[in-house]
Amino acid sequence: MPSLSLSLNVPGFPKSNSTVGSFFRSCLRDLKNTFVAHRIDIHEKEAIEICDTAGDFYLIPFSIDDFGLNEIKQICEDFEENHPLGRFVDVDLNDQQGNTVSSGKSKLCFFCREKPAIECRRENAHSFDELRTFMFSEMAVFLGCQRKKQIIKKLASLAQQAILAEIALTPKPGLVDRHSSGSHSDMNYQMFVDSTEAISFGFDELVREGFAFQNDDLTKALPRLRDIGLQMESAMFEATGNVNTQKGVIFLMGLSLFACGKLFSQSDRFQVGEFRNIIRGICKDMVRNEMGNPSGKSHGEKVFLKYGFSGARGEAESGFATVFDFGLPEIIQEKQLNDESMTKCLLAIAANNNDTNILFRSNTEVLNRFKNLCRIALDDFNPANYDALADVCKQENISPGGSADLLAVTTFVWSVIQADKQKHFTF
Ligand SMILES: [Zn+2]
Structure with missing residues (x-):
């Protein structure tokens, strides 16, 4: 079956703590609502949810009746774009063979918001400490609101x-x-x-x-x-x-x-x-x-x-x-x-x-x-x-x-x- 996953872009290690965990659960609640609202037939009983030092992770299979994979990819991208901290969030889609379904768009770096994320990563443009401090404080503010x-x-x-x-x-x-x-x-x-x-x-x-x-x-x-x-x-x-x-x-x-x-x-x-x-x-x-x-x-x-x-x-x-x-x-x-x-x-x-x-x-x-x-x-x-x-x-x-x-x-x-x-x- 094709599957959807949710994870967060946390640089460095460990990739989770109480703030990250709360933020992840909040995103997951919203994401599940989005699936249900779009009548995507997710198989909740088979969902896998993991939280450890390698990061919070959620994976769920779904049936593909009325939707093409590209349509679902669009829904996932809209979710990331509309979420106030969507730039920390990765909603990924895999087809029946396990291949990533990509729209080919590159994301902007969430820190400087000037260059594509992939470039900043390649160039080590920002230190892990700098990125993590920024990210955790944004998450804390979001959770407080x-x-x-x-x-x-x-x-x-x-x-x-x-x-x-x-x-x-x-x-x-x-x-x-x-x-x-x-x-x-x-x-x-x-x-x-x-x-x-x-x-x-x-x-x-x-x-x-x-x-x-x-x-x-x-x-x-x-x-x-x-x-x-x-x-x-x-x-x-x-x-x-x-x-x-x-x-x-x-x-x-x-x-x-x-x-x-x-x-x-x-x-x-x-x-x-x-x-x-x-x-x-x-x-x-x-x-x-x-x-x-x-x-x-x-x-x-x-x-x-x-x-x-x-x-x-x-x-x-x-x-x-x-x-x-x-x-x-x-x-x-x-x-x-x-x-x-x-x-x-x-x-x-x-x-x-x-x-x-x-x-x-x-x-x-x-x-x-x-x-x-x-x-x-x-x-x-x-x-x-x-x-x-x-x-x-x-x-x-x-x-x-x-x-x-x-x-x-x-x-x-x-x-x-x-x-x-x-x-x-x-x-
Ligand atoms: Zn950057």
Whole structure:
């Protein structure tokens, strides 16, 4: 059978190390995808993969039905040309007799990029040390970029999943869910779905900002975070016809995504303590600096002036105390995300949260009654106790929107911890 092989042009000896090995595996993944995408009938079970000091090597036979060898050669050359470090890569093709199928093109030297590689080799134009240092550092940079890209993608999609999971959780007392708009006459389920789509462009941007942030003073991140947050808000208002569906979650999830980016720029593993430290660092003195103004206009500021409860800003300044002390333990206990674990998580948060969304529409007496009912519904988890919450929300026309935002953040943190356990952030 004809065969395809992958190897790397590593001059000198040994021809592999951990960087080269990782780079090789990354190329191999991409190359296999290319084969499958072009419907080349490779015989995966007969593949040979070797890694030793003579270099990383992969060889695979394939059937030649629809493709001529020259067409496949072209696909291999395109792969080398389109790969950012394709000049280090050799994808070779052999026919049924074992002869190399060559296109006759000569490659440029990957180091000087001036002369054909074969000439530089013949003339010993560059020393092995020089070539190897250059090559390993290019590979390391490439792998670092790939790692960053994958982490950003993963975190952005986990944020989206967490927000959608909170919205879809049904039933929820006073809140918009799939079957009811709760205490919100101006919102519905579809509006939340649309608004989530509208703000999602900001998720990967926020992680990227976290990766790039170098200042020791974390509070310096706030203007940039706000800038992205404001763009997300205006997209939200546009999608909802000027209804505030997700301002709170934009703030809290925005901080979380940025903090994750910062954390993974300096570590391979997710660490809860470090995550919380970064959040606390960014939001240091935020309540004092931003909420004492007697002409405060936002709901949160008005509630703070009247009752002294600091809402989402206070929660952020504490490093998400309610999320970690009350919400997360409920999901950890259930070991998975499902209706029950998320409902219990919401109850545990709401039983302990001085929700400014509730206070804005009522008073401390109603808030305390609601918190007590949440405590009862959590301690004795049954439909009757849970329904009692929906009733009080209806009577008092209140909605625990702040707690719902914290549920989304808790869900996100849980998912990041799971992804970390599954080595999604380790390369
Ligand atoms: Zn050269």
